[in-house]
Amino acid sequence: MSLQYISDNKGQTTGVFIPIEEWNNLKNKFKGIEAEELDIPSWQLAELDNRVKDYRKNPTQTVDYNQVIEDIEKGI
Numbered sequence: 733m734s735l736q737y738i739s740d741n742k743g744q745t746t747g748v749f750i751p752i753e754e755w756n757n758l759k760n761k762f763k764g765i766e767a768e769e770l771d772i773p774s775w776q777l778a779e780l781d782n783r784v785k786d787y788r789k790n791p792t793q794t795v796d797y798n799q800v801i802e803d804i805e806k807g808i
Contacts, residue, residue, distance in 0.1 A: 733754055738747035750758070759765055787794070 734751060736749040737745050738749060740746050
């Protein structure tokens, strides 16, 4: 895939350009990829809000992703 990355004046990547032929291939492969909105249930949005609030109250109580995966693989 020949992607072109778009950067701001600070060198931060701000976007990606996908050639139209490749975009059409992706749309055929992944139906619904072009949808602009996701229909997320209100209970799920509320749960996300609660988790963000909990994180902001105590950001040091996070668990490293790699450690979680390792624990899962060990069967903990």
